Amino acid sequence: MEEVITSLEQIPDEEGKELVKLARLAVEEYLKTGREIDLKEVPYESWKKKGASFVTLELSPTHQLRGCIGSVLPHQPLYKDVIHNAIAAATSDPRFVPVRPEELKDIRVKVSVLSYPQKLEYTDPYDLLQKIKPFEDGLIIRYGNHQATFLPEVWEQLPEKTQFLSHLCMKAGLPSDCWLTYPLEVYVYHTKTFSE
Known part of the structure; x- marks a missing residue:
């Protein structure tokens, strides 16, 4: 392997x-x-x-x-x-x-x-908001066949957690409030970024 x-x-x-x-x-x-x-x-x-x-x-x-x-x-x-x-x-x-x-x-x-993405266990939308760390976490959301991710640097454009999640839902082709109403699978990862 x-x-x-x-x-x-x-x-x-x-x-x-x-x-x-x-x-x-x-x-x-x-x-x-x-x-x-x-x-x-x-x-x-x-x-x-x-x-x-x-x-x-x-x-x-x-x-x-x-x-x-x-x-x-x-x-x-x-x-x-x-x-x-x-x-x-x-x-x-x-x-x-x-x-x-x-x-x-x-x-x-x-x-x-x-x-490597780690599954984020959470009980409800408010718990989810408590557990995500702006400017640090990259997020992947999954629901059925829908999936999307934002790298941690996207926090610079969307620093507010609810805004970040709403835009991520839309990127996945879901309603913007999907994080409030759907049982989303959420995964967290971190990045190390190198640039010219």
């Missing part, structure tokens, strides 16, 4: 910064040649472990979102996950047209590595 990244401490800053370079390289190469890069040699042990990542592309200097795609559960080696999500963020985010090569110089790349 391949090892899974269990703690964010397993990714030191230096390796995280290299992941950001890898993400940019993956996007550049794909936009030029249409091919997904692969590494002849994987430079760090942590990259070989299964890990979940999100790659975010932002326009500089406005920080406007230009694409963001990721995995919430580790299902492939971390470096492959980053390559795959970087290309997807640039070309397959349904909210945006694909990135053009000439835009790359104005784009900042961010890579977030996710901890």
Whole structure:
């Protein structure tokens, strides 16, 4: 069984910064040649472990979102996950047209590595509000076939817990008050984010 990244401490800053370079390289190469890069040699042990990542592309200097795609559960080696999500963020985010090569110089790349999501046990909506930690927790909600996640950095736009949950419900294609009325499954994770 391949090892899974269990703690964010397993990714030191230096390796995280290299992941950001890898993400940019993956996007550049794909936009030029249409091919997904692969590494002849994987430079760090942590990259070989299964890990979940999100790659975010932002326009500089406005920080406007230009694409963001990721995995919430580790299902492939971390470096492959980053390559795959970087290309997807640039070309397959349904909210945006694909990135053009000439835009790359104005784009900042961010890579977030996710901890393994833990189920949050709660008794009612008020208990749920008590248990989530703004600016720290990333959340995944699930109900039937609906699922959505917000990274911890989304708290910067939605700092109020009720607002955060309402927007997350809508992202999952559910009514905005679903967290008050539906028996949602909620999972919590943390991230370590590296950026250019």
